[in-house]
Amino acid sequence: MYIKQFVIKSLLGLALLGAVSENVSSADWGSLKGRFVVEGELPQPSPLPVSKDQFCIDSHPLDETIIVGEDGGLANVVVFIRLGRRDKIDVHPDYAAKLSVPVVLDNVACHFRPHVTLVRTGQPMTLKNSDPVGHNTNLGVFNQIIPSEGESQTKIDRAAPLPIPVSCNIHPFMKGFVLVQDHPYMAASDADGTFEIENIPAGKRVFTFWHEQPGPLKDLKVGEDTTDRRGQAEVTIKVGETLDLGVITIPAAIF
Amino acid sequence: MAVIRERQVEKLARTYVLNVYVLAMAIHGSLLCQELSRGQPSDHKHPEHALEQDSALPISSGKELYGLHCAGCHGERGDGLGIAAPYLFPKPRDFRAGRFRLVSSANNVPTRDDLQAVLLRGMPGSSMPPWGQLSQTERDALVDEIMRFRQAGARDTYVNQLKEYEDLTDEEIAEQEVQEEIDEYVQEFTTPGESTVVPKIGPPTSESIAHGKEVYVKYGCISCHGPTGRGDGVQAMWDDEKMPTSPRDFALGIFKGSPEPAPLYRRIAYGMPGTPMPGSSSMSPEQMVDLVHYIRSLSTEAERTQAVLTRQRIVSRAVNKLADDFDARIWSSVRPVAVRLTPLWWRNNADPDLQIQAIHDGNTMVLRFTWQDETLDERATKTESFEDAVAVELYQGDTEPFLGMGSLKQPVDVWFWDADRQTHTTVEDQYPRVVDDIYPFSEERVETADYHRPGTLTNNQPDLSLPALASGNQIVPIRTRTGGTDLAAGGPGSVTFHLPKSQIVTAKGRWRDGRWTVVMRRPMAVESPEEGVSLVAGEKVSIAFAVWNGIHQDRDGQKSFSVWQDLEIEP
Known part of the structure; x- marks a missing residue:
């Protein structure tokens, strides 16, 4: 069993190398979709203990760490192509145009919106505040004050291997995440637990599966493969096809 | 009872040493003694030797x-x-x-x-x-x-x-x-990145300050620094190392970085990395200038200047006749030097406003300290009580050692006064109805609690039953002592008592109306380096100060300290 796995992984590795070198000239695309469903019971988002700032108290912010839909769909699972540090990947013309479109990270009723922000290196980012109170948006690499109904522009030049926590020091209960990648192939599952990434260059691709509570999602059955300790699994994207991973089951016990 | 006594001794020990561990003290102490005897010639009184020793330390x-x-x-x-x-x-x-x-x-x-x-x-x-x-x-x-x-x-x-x-x-x-x-x-x-151009910042006007206050509110500075700028705006905060931190109280005039307009402008623009203080790239330059004016309007130039630790010159006046009374007339003719102190464990308003006066007659140096302390904390006997104290750190030589208790190569001389030693309160004074009836080493072992029987009071017990006393551990208060103690240190955690024969500092303190007055005296000449730094009329030594405030549970490293100052001894 071990040997078989080893051989498969080695072959996959070789195939990956091939795929990477091919990618530069590849112009054939496919898509990936799936749905995350929690197996077992998880508590509903609970109110956060907020004692200061009347606006935030009245907004009754919720702890959005785990959001499970009515039929078990898990929101905010992050899926993205994992590139080795020297790997390049083709970018579909549709995405190339979107690089200059700002990604908006808003503060709404003392929540970060979206809860998980996906942004490409060099892509403009608009930090917004739709609340009547001041917020600050702290990503560690930068920390900006965002006045009430104001905004601030920024961009991030270096990708990070995993989503970075984002916080507001004025309201320490606020929590969100930002994923920065050198490519556009990333998604966060919606309230229903579904995600889709379009126009991926065909070939064998390594994807990372991540959720803020457990972190990288390991031992997850993803298509033919199972995620490793880093939440990574290999998926083959075929030309002109959308690969549907179907329901990806996540046991409640890991939360 | 035995436990209580041990605790008392231990807590007193903590008052003197940075390092709580007695073993570490012993090791450091013995190293220090070796170093003292090896590194410093016995006729340390002659400053040439001290200089020679220092010249062996080319710090480049x-x-x-x-x-x-x-x-x-x-x-x-x-x-x-x-x-x-x-x-x-x-x-x-x-x-x-x-x-x-x-x-x-x-x-x-x-x-x-x-x-x-x-x-x-x-x-x-x-x-x-x-x-x-x-x-x-x-x-x-x-x-x-x-x-x-x-x-x-x-x-x-x-x-x-x-x-x-x-x-x-x-x-x-x-x-x-x-x-x-x-x-x-x-x-x-x-590699530092681009730096914003700071516009010319003119003098503040009432309009700019008022506008600055609007910016302060609009941009949410108020959320943390509070409606009046006193740093009282928000719940608990943490820095990136997960250490608690709090927004600055602007009214104190304490600024981590320069409070001058241009650096303050940049701090507003870039924030303070690693802390909750954000940058403000969304503010216009005009808004930031006005904000600078507003923040500066909350404190005075004098307060901002005072917040910086500075080096003062303290002159020990040569007098014919010494006086060491708290209120001797001589003191009214010696200008007190105010030395700013800052707490090692930060708290606002901790500066005790330490004032120092010094006189000498060629044989004896007398130092007089006064400082503000609203509460009298003269007993450290109870586990939960801590005492007031003051200390002087002295060093003679060209290259000053590490401020925090010197170094092995450059040990420092420490004169110490503490209120508990002066009042020499014992456990019996503090707990008159407590009986030490099962002290294991006591010759007269008492099995049942019975007040005032021989052997039940530590005072009645033979020295042997009190190992700290029997072994001459000077941390144990002895009734014949003054409030003064001679210490030596060769780095943090190495504070060591001088041997009894080298205890030459005497000191007394008086608390009245929310102020301590402490007078210390010591012979200027020393018999041997074990006695500390030799003070010679016409020369200069480095001197630093520390104050402990018992009500704030100050002890050992938890104290307020000054940087090195100059003590000039008038010829």
Whole structure:
């Protein structure tokens, strides 16, 4: 069993190398979709203990760490192509145009919106505040004050291997995440637990599966493969096809 | 009872030493004694010898300077984990991790000038003292050293990332190509970025201050710094190291970085990396200028200046007739020198307003201290009580040692007065109805509690039953003592009592109307280096001060301290 796995992984590795070198000239695309469903019971988002700032108290912010839909769909699972540090990947013309479109990270009723922000290196980012109170948006690499109904522009030049926590020091209960990648192939599952990434260059691709509570999602059955300790699994994207991973089951016990 | 007594002794011990562990004390102490006898010739009275010894310490390289002055707090590796670090709050900066608070560039990397400014001014609001006594060249060398630490730290970060996420082996990391990639990363994170142009900031007007206050409210400064700027706006906050932190109270005039308009403008623009204080790129330059005016309007120039630790000249007046009464007439003719103190464990308004006067008659030096202390804390007998105290640190030589209790190569002389020693309260005084009836080493063992039977009071017990007393441990208060104690130290955690024959400091204190007055005296000449620094009329020694405030549970390293000052002894 071990040997078989080893051989498969080695072959996959070789195939990956091939795929990477091919990618530069590849112009054939496919898509990936799936749905995350929690197996077992998880508590509903609970109110956060907020004692200061009347606006935030009245907004009754919720702890959005785990959001499970009515039929078990898990929101905010992050899926993205994992590139080795020297790997390049083709970018579909549709995405190339979107690089200059700002990604908006808003503060709404003392929540970060979206809860998980996906942004490409060099892509403009608009930090917004739709609340009547001041917020600050702290990503560690930068920390900006965002006045009430104001905004601030920024961009991030270096990708990070995993989503970075984002916080507001004025309201320490606020929590969100930002994923920065050198490519556009990333998604966060919606309230229903579904995600889709379009126009991926065909070939064998390594994807990372991540959720803020457990972190990288390991031992997850993803298509033919199972995620490793880093939440990574290999998926083959075929030309002109959308690969549907179907329901990806996540046991409640890991939360 | 035995337990209580041991606790009392232990707590008294803690008052004197940075290091709580008696064993460590003993080790340090013996090292120190060796060093004292080896490093300093017996006729230490002659200052030439002291100078000779110092000239054997040519402090040139940044590494040596760093080891001497900085490593005690910031650690040998620059990771902020020096031996004194547990006693400090806010914590010493981890240079490897970066997160320098005071930056003038948009990418959070400090310029050389940013670091130089910190060395020159220190960081009010923390225990980082200014280093103005070092030369520009020496400070430059220290800046190099700090930058080296940061580069090493950035390298570590990237190498760890390569190992963690890319599975690179040490061999692969050693390859030239990878090394170049690492260098690129280090370069990116240690090179200061663009710096904004600070507009010309004119004098404040009532309009600019009023407008600044509007900006203060609109941009949410008010959320943390509070409606009146007193730092009372928000719930608990933490810095990036998960240490608690609080927004500045602008009314105190305490600014971590320079409160001058231009640096303050940059701090508003860039925030303070590693802290909750955000940058304000969405403000217009005009708004930031007005905000600068508003913030500065909350404190006075005098308060801002006072917050910086400075070096004063204290002259010991030569007099014909000494007096050591608290209110002797002589004191009214000697100008008191005010020395600013700052707490090692930060709290607002901790400066006790220490005033120092000094006189001598050629044979004896008398120092008089007064300082503000609203509460009288003269007993440290109870586990939960702590005492008021004052200490003097003395050093003679050209190159001053580490402020925090000297170093092995450059030990310091410490004169100490503490209220508990003066009142010599015993456990029996504090707990008159407590009986020590099962003390294991007592010759007269008493099995049942029975007040006032022989053997039930520590006073009635033979010395043998009180090992600390029997062994001559001077931490144990003895009724015949004065409130003064002679100590020596050769680095943090090494404070050691002089032997009884070398206890030559006498001191007494009086608390009245919320102020302590303490008078210390000591013969100027010393018989041997074990007795401390020799004081010679016409010469100068380095002197520093510390004050403990019992109500705030100050003890050992938890105290307020001054930087080195000059004590000039009039001929």
